[in-house]
Amino acid sequence: MGRPTIADIARQAGVSKGAVSFALNGRPGVSEATRERILLVAEEMNWRPHSAARALGGARSGAVGLVIARPARTIGVEPFFAQLLSGLQAGLSARAVALQLLVVEDTAAEIEVYRRWASEHRVDGFIVVDLKVRDERVEVLERLGVPAVVLGGPGRHGTLPSVWADDREAMLSIVHYLAALGHRRIAHLAGLPSFRHTQRRIRALRDSARSLGLIEAVSVPTDFSDSEGAAATRRLLAQPQRPTAIVYDSDVMAVAGLGVATEMGVPVPGELSIVSFDDSVLARIVHPALTALSRDTFALGEQVARQLLTAIDAPGTVRDLQTPTPLLTVRESTGRPGEPGPSGPRRRSWQTT
Amino acid sequence: MGRPTIADIARQAGVSKGAVSFALNGRPGVSEATRERILLVAEEMNWRPHSAARALGGARSGAVGLVIARPARTIGVEPFFAQLLSGLQAGLSARAVALQLLVVEDTAAEIEVYRRWASEHRVDGFIVVDLKVRDERVEVLERLGVPAVVLGGPGRHGTLPSVWADDREAMLSIVHYLAALGHRRIAHLAGLPSFRHTQRRIRALRDSARSLGLIEAVSVPTDFSDSEGAAATRRLLAQPQRPTAIVYDSDVMAVAGLGVATEMGVPVPGELSIVSFDDSVLARIVHPALTALSRDTFALGEQVARQLLTAIDAPGTVRDLQTPTPLLTVRESTGRPGEPGPSGPRRRSWQTT
DNA sequence: CCCGGGCACTAGAGCGGTTTAGTACACGCA
DNA sequence: TGCGTGTACTAAACCGCTCTAGTGCCCGGG
Numbered sequence: 120m121g122r123p124t125i126a127d128i129a130r131q132a133g134v135s136k137g138a139v140s141f142a143l144n145g146r147p148g149v150s151e152a153t154r155e156r157i158l159l160v161a162e163e164m165n166w167r168p169h170s171a172a173r174a175l176g177g178a179r180s181g182a183v184g185l186v187i188a189r190p191a192r193t194i195g196v197e198p199f200f201a202q203l204l205s206g207l208q209a210g211l212s213a214r215a216v217a218l219q220l221l222v223v224e225d226t227a228a229e230i231e232v233y234r235r236w237a238s239e240h241r242v243d244g245f246i247v248v249d250l251k252v253r254d255e256r257v258e259v260l261e262r263l264g265v266p267a268v269v270l271g272g273p274g275r276h277g278t279l280p281s282v283w284a285d286d287r288e289a290m291l292s293i294v295h296y297l298a299a300l301g302h303r304r305i306a307h308l309a310g311l312p313s314f315r316h317t318q319r320r321i322r323a324l325r326d327s328a329r330s331l332g333l334i335e336a337v338s339v340p341t342d343f344s345d346s347e348g349a350a351a352t353r354r355l356l357a358q359p360q361r362p363t364a365i366v367y368d369s370d371v372m373a374v375a376g377l378g379v380a381t382e383m384g385v386p387v388p389g390e391l392s393i394v395s396f397d398d399s400v401l402a403r404i405v406h407p408a409l410t411a412l413s414r415d416t417f418a419l420g421e422q423v424a425r426q427l428l429t430a431i432d433a434p435g436t437v438r439d440l441q442t443p444t445p446l447l448t449v450r451e452s453t454g455r456p457g458e459p460g461p462s463g464p465r466r467r468s469w470q471t472t
Numbered sequence: 473m474g475r476p477t478i479a480d481i482a483r484q485a486g487v488s489k490g491a492v493s494f495a496l497n498g499r500p501g502v503s504e505a506t507r508e509r510i511l512l513v514a515e516e517m518n519w520r521p522h523s524a525a526r527a528l529g530g531a532r533s534g535a536v537g538l539v540i541a542r543p544a545r546t547i548g549v550e551p552f553f554a555q556l557l558s559g560l561q562a563g564l565s566a567r568a569v570a571l572q573l574l575v576v577e578d579t580a581a582e583i584e585v586y587r588r589w590a591s592e593h594r595v596d597g598f599i600v601v602d603l604k605v606r607d608e609r610v611e612v613l614e615r616l617g618v619p620a621v622v623l624g625g626p627g628r629h630g631t632l633p634s635v636w637a638d639d640r641e642a643m644l645s646i647v648h649y650l651a652a653l654g655h656r657r658i659a660h661l662a663g664l665p666s667f668r669h670t671q672r673r674i675r676a677l678r679d680s681a682r683s684l685g686l687i688e689a690v691s692v693p694t695d696f697s698d699s700e701g702a703a704a705t706r707r708l709l710a711q712p713q714r715p716t717a718i719v720y721d722s723d724v725m726a727v728a729g730l731g732v733a734t735e736m737g738v739p740v741p742g743e744l745s746i747v748s749f750d751d752s753v754l755a756r757i758v759h760p761a762l763t764a765l766s767r768d769t770f771a772l773g774e775q776v777a778r779q780l781l782t783a784i785d786a787p788g789t790v791r792d793l794q795t796p797t798p799l800l801t802v803r804e805s806t807g808r809p810g811e812p813g814p815s816g817p818r819r820r821s822w823q824t825t
Numbered sequence: 826c827c828c829g830g831g832c833a834c835t836a837g838a839g840c841g842g843t844t845t846a847g848t849a850c851a852c853g854c855a
Numbered sequence: 856t857g858c859g860t861g862t863a864c865t866a867a868a869c870c871g872c873t874c875t876a877g878t879g880c881c882c883g884g885g
Contacts, residue, residue: 122591124841135865140843150863167591171533172841174524175870181594182572201554208575217594219535220573222561238475238520241534241570345757371753378759400724404698405758406731477871488835493873503833525871528840 123164132160143168174240182217183427184242188229188249189222189343198370198399199416203270206420207246214428216243226251230259237263244268244431246423250276250315266430268423271315273439280430280437282423285444286316289412290323290366292447293394297364298331301455302392306355306362307338308348308372320368320396335362341372348372352379356391363456364392370401373409377452388454398448407451414445476517485513496521527593535570536780537595541582541602542575542696551723551752552769556623559773560599567781569596579604583612590618597621597784599776603629603668619783621776624668626792633783633790635776639669641797642765643676643719646747647684649800650717654808655745657688659708659715661701661725665693673721673749688715694725701725705732709744716809717745723754726762730805741807751801760804767798 125139132139134153141148142157149157174180185207187200204220211218219242223229233256236242243266247256250271257277260267269276272283297305307324310317321338328336339355341347348367355362356379367373373395377387385391387407395402398411419442430437478492485492487506494501495510502510527533538560540553557573564571572595576582586609589595596619600609603624610630613620625634650658660677663670674691681689692708694700701720708715709732720726726748730740738744740760748755751764772795783790 125843126841136842137844137866138864141864144843148863153863165591167588169528169841170592170594171524171527172870173843175522175528175841175872176843177870178843180524204573205575208573212574217572217574217589219570220557220561221565221570222558235520236570238518239523241523345753349757371757375757378757378761381759400698401727401754404702404724404728404731406734408731478873479871489872490836490874491834494834497873501833506833522871525840526873528842528871529873530840531873 122169123166124169125166128157128161128164128166131164132157179243179431180240181215182219182242183211183244183246183424183431184219184221184232184236185246185248186221186223186229186232188224188226198401199397202399202416203248203420203423206417206422207424208420209417210421210424211428216428226256230256233259233263233265237265244427246270246427247276247279250281251313252315252318254315266427266434268427268430268437270419270423273441275315280426280439282419282426282440282442284414284419284442286319287323288444289396290320291327292444293366293396293412294324294327294331294333294336296447296449297366297392297394297453298327298333300364300392300453302364303333303456304335304360304362305333305364305366307336307366308351308368308376309338309340310343310368312340317368324366335360337362341368343369343372345371345375348375349379352376353383356380356383356385361385361391363390364394364453366394366396368396370395370397370399370409370411373397373411374401374405377405377407377409388452390457392453392456394447394453398445402450410450410453411448412445413448414443418442475522476519477522478519481510481514481517481519484517485510532596532784533593534568535572535595536564536597536599536777536784537572537574537585537589538599538601539574539576539582539585541577541579551754552750555752555769556601556773556776559770559775560777561773562770563774563777564781569777569781579609583609586612586616586618590616597780599623599780600629600632603634604666605668605671607668619780619787621780621783621790623772623776626794628668633779633792635772635779635793635795637767637772637795638797639672640676642749643673644680645797645800646719646749646765647677647680647686647689649802650719650745650747650806651680651684651686653717653745653806655717656686656809657713657715658686658717658719660689660691660719661704661721661729662691662693663696663721670721677719688713690715694721696722696725698724698728701728702732705729706736709733709736709738714738714744716743717747717806719747719749721749723748723750723752723762723764726750726764727754727758730758730760730762741805743810745806745809747800747806751798755803763803763806764801765798766801767796771795 125136129136129139138149139157142154170181207218221232245267247267247269250269257279261277267279269279269281272281309321324336324338339351341351365376367376373393377393380387380391387393393409395409395411398413402409402411426437478489482489482492491502492510495507523534560571574585598618598620600620600622603622610632614630620632622629622632622634625636662674677689677691692704694704718729720729726746730746733740733744740746746762748762748764751766755762755764779790779793
């Protein structure tokens with residue numbers, strides 16, 4: 120005999136299938152004595168529900184989907200996703216919900232997967248990341264009628280609930296910090312310009328430029344890759360009037376930028392301050408360690424998971440949720456412009472050529 | 473009306489459910505004309521199979537499981553997993569098989585998930601990573617009778633097929649390279665000693681020590697984390713007779729080690745050569761870029777996926793598969809001991825204080 | 826002319842659960 | 856005594872698909 124079914128349990132316990140179902144799901148319809156007997160038998164036979172059978176009865180599939188549309192190599196290194204994933208798992212596993220993960224090349228493929236998984240009843244809901252400025256996925260998901268939670272915002276996510284952090288506030292905190300140190304030429308190596316949070320960061324920098332008396336406040340869009348981060352840094356540092364501080368939208372780019380600065384003999388933080396918009400081990404292990412915006416990505420994942428589970432249980436009841444604005448963790452990569460950093464004398468000597 | 477079922481299609485096309493099923497699955501029993509008519513109707517109604525209904529009829533669930541038992545923070549940064557994941561996806565998506573991913577704290581939890589998912593018919597097979605020296609998971613999976621492919625080996629994976637690379641050969645190639653450069657004191661910052669590949673690497677280093685005339689060839693076990701990597705490096709470099717080369721079992725540790733060397737004023741590669749056992753963007757973006765063993769992790773993932781799909785289709789037919797031994801990519805972090813590297817004069821100046 | 830065999834298709838049983846309708850019995854109450 | 860009500864349970868429908876057994880028909884051979 121293969122795996123036991125409720126029919127087997129029913130026979131063994133001398134009751135009907137229905138009674139077993141009631142007992143196992145803790146719903147009324149059986150006496151306490153019978154329930155315990157059934158549970159005992161089920162335990163003995165080592166019974167587990169067949170997820171497909173459950174799902175067939177119109178019930179949940181017990182899984183949620185996360186589809187990421189980024190070229191594989193980019194993800195490879197983003198600690199952000201891994202952290203987020205762990206948090207999601209933590210939030211989901213509390214309710215024994217599994218996560219179906221898929222990495223696709225582009226948004227078209229992503230949407231196709233949404234359609235497929237939804238119509239195959241493979242998942243009960245979706246987590247949407249990398250919210251775009253004009254995001255077609257939102258409409259598709261709304262039309263599919265599948266519960267979904269958007270990571271990003273605020274705004275532009277239609278009727279779907281979102282979990283978001285204030286990127287604007289975060290960028291302002293960085294710029295204020297740099298301005299307070301005396302920086303007047305600040306560059307921003309932004310991420311993909313199609314991303315909503317990229318736009319918010321760019322705008323925040325531009326808006327603060329005048330009020331803080333910045334001479335220069337440019338945002339350079341990239342694809343988040345280390346190579347574009349390095350190339351853009353090289354271009355910025357080759358200018359006659361180069362920026363005294365660069366804000367990177369990801370830690371990978373920041374590290375790549377640090378590498379370029381080192382290679383070009385520009386001392387950090389002596390002549391160039393570097394801030395990363397994302398914190399991770401990466402920012403800590405390089406030398407000098409990078410000043411970075413820290414947020415609890417793991418907790419963020421948990422939040423998103425909770426929101427999604429709620430959205431699945433009671434659609435329409437979930438409201439947007441703002442997470443704490445990331446705080447700046449000051450390390451060794453920032454200092455007053457033109458001044459050697461805390462360990463300046465040593466690092467100054469890099470600047471040979 | 474909700475989503476269409478084959479009954480709807482049958483009604484619309486004026487045939488029976490059975491005929492529709494035959495037509496949609498491309499099996500004999502319907503004429504070519506009828507088949508086309510049915511397919512057309514299905515297309516029009518935008519029909520998709522209900523995965524649960526399919527799975528219920530004893531068929532496949534259309535998903536495979538990957539459970540990773542490592543503390544969340546460690547994964548966060550391993551580009552290896554992300555690359556592997558992408559490769560797996562690529563291999564699986566060709567057959568429209570989904571990947572269920574779960575990160576758990578320890579092996580006990582991992583085994584529990586295997587049991588649960590198998591008995592719930594949630595997945596058709598498993599991918600096992602981080603093969604241990606004495607690995608209880610193997611026996612559990614064999615007993616469960618679920619198809620599974622082990623990433624690692626050779627040996628110690630029971631009757632489960634494995635995909636493996638020759639870690640021994642790889643380590644030997646590193647040591648030979650370093651010995652040829654003139655290194656006689658080589659340290660190895662190993663990973664978790666419970667991992668099978670860690671043991672193979674340790675043994676390979678030890679075995680080659682005599683034949684190559686090494687004075688020192690120690691392996692220091694760690695937990696793969698940046699902090700242990702940094703701490704161990706600090707200890708090694710603080711010794712009176714410090715090693716002239718360190719081999720790191722992961723790129724994260726290698727980068728952390730490079731940071732420590734920089735901080736301690738030990739020029740790389742002038743007085744310390746660094747080799748990473750894993751290549752990734754990480755190894756390239758730091759400065760100096762790290763000499764590392766490169767392998768195509770993406771392709772590895774694809775291979776594993778293919779093997780697993782075969783194992784699911786025809787259990788018992790799958791044999792072990794050896795993947796190409798990773799090749800050493802020489803970058804800037806290695807050189808002759810005591811000699812400045814290619815850009816040595818500049819870097820030499822780091823070594824102040 | 827009848828029969829066997831192959832083809833195209835139908836009917837319906839199952840897969841393993843959930844859920845609803847129905848039944849048997851005990852009990853309280855007029 | 857009869858009736859309504861509540862409880863504990865059973866029987867069976869149902870979810871959407873697959874697959875087997877069976878049916879009707881046509882064709883060729885004896």
